Amino acid sequence: MTFCNRAEAGRRLTEQLRAWRSDPPIVVALAPRGVPLAVGVAAALHTPLDAVLVHELSVPGCPPGTLGAVGEDGVTEINTxxxxxxxxxxxxxxxxxxxxxxxxxxxxxxxxxxxxxxxxAGRTVILVDDGVATGAAASVAVTVLRKRGVSRLVLAVPVGARSVLGRLRTTVDALVCVREMPWPRPVGEWYEDYPDVTDEEARELLVRAARYHASDPFPSFAATAHSMSCGALV
Structure with a gap:
């Protein structure tokens, strides 16, 4: 195990992203799984928050993402x-x-x-997920954002497999990872507490974040984001 939960992982990741506040960027969650972390990162960096939706292919007997992923705008990556x-x-x-x-x-x-x-379009984007195991979801999200005209793209994850991160590093302008692991594992195995995040839960987190930002654009939202970033609706 590497992190207690997503809240701890998000705090560790945010520490390494503070230098990017001067740009200023847009934080984009790789939804649904990356939304809890992205909420906290965006609050701490005082940046806008959005999401790009990607689903890893899930076939019995194969870990999610092994065979590829599908994202918005028809972007698909399949390992035939x-x-x-x-x-x-x-x-x-x-x-x-x-x-x-x-x-x-x-x-x-x-x-x-x-x-x-x-x-x-023309902006710096920090793409946030809670980990990289196969790289399929991240690769699809990167393609979606490139097609939408981002100026600079930063992939930010708390943990990932070293070989996969090396491949993804060639597709982005910068990669931030708290802990690179020497072996690929399902992302959940790098957390002690790793509840699933459904599309509905991710949407609710993003809606609540948008409402907090509109009514009180930080700093109180930054504190509230800690409770939201664990993956549970509180």
Whole structure:
């Protein structure tokens, strides 16, 4: 285990991101899983907060993300070679990819009815997730943000597999990681307490963050974000 929970991981990550406040950036959560951390990071850095939605492909017998991921704007990354090696038919992978795309479209519509999308064109973006195991979700999110015209892209995670981080480092302008691990593991194995974050919970966190920011744009929100960043709705 590396971190007690997402709240601790978020605090450690924020410490390494304070130098970026002078830019100033937009914090974008890799949703749904990265939203709890991103809420706290954005509050501490006094920056706008938004999200890009990505679902890792989940097929029985394969850890999430092993076969790829699907994100907004139709961005998809599928590891067909590995699917073949693992005996997963392409029809099964395609079925899961279509299901993930439908979930993302529904979650995107639900979120944007309540939280307008921040324009990232020409801006510095800090993309926040709670860990990198396969890199599929992060890779898809990076592609989505590049297509939207970001000027500078920083990938920020508390923990990740060294080999995967090395590959992702070539796709972003900067990478911030608190602890690089020598072996790939499911992200949850690097936390003692790691509750799942659903699309609905992520949306609620983002809506509450937007409301706090509108009514009291920090500093009191920064304190409230600590309770929100654990992944539970309180």
């Amino acid at each position: 070679y590995l699917a073949g090696r693992l005996g997963v038919g392409l029809a099964r992978v395609d079925q899961e990819a279509r299901r993930a795309a439908e979930l993302i479209l529904h979650a995107q519509r639900s979120l944007r009815e309540l939280v307008p999308e921040e324009s990232v």
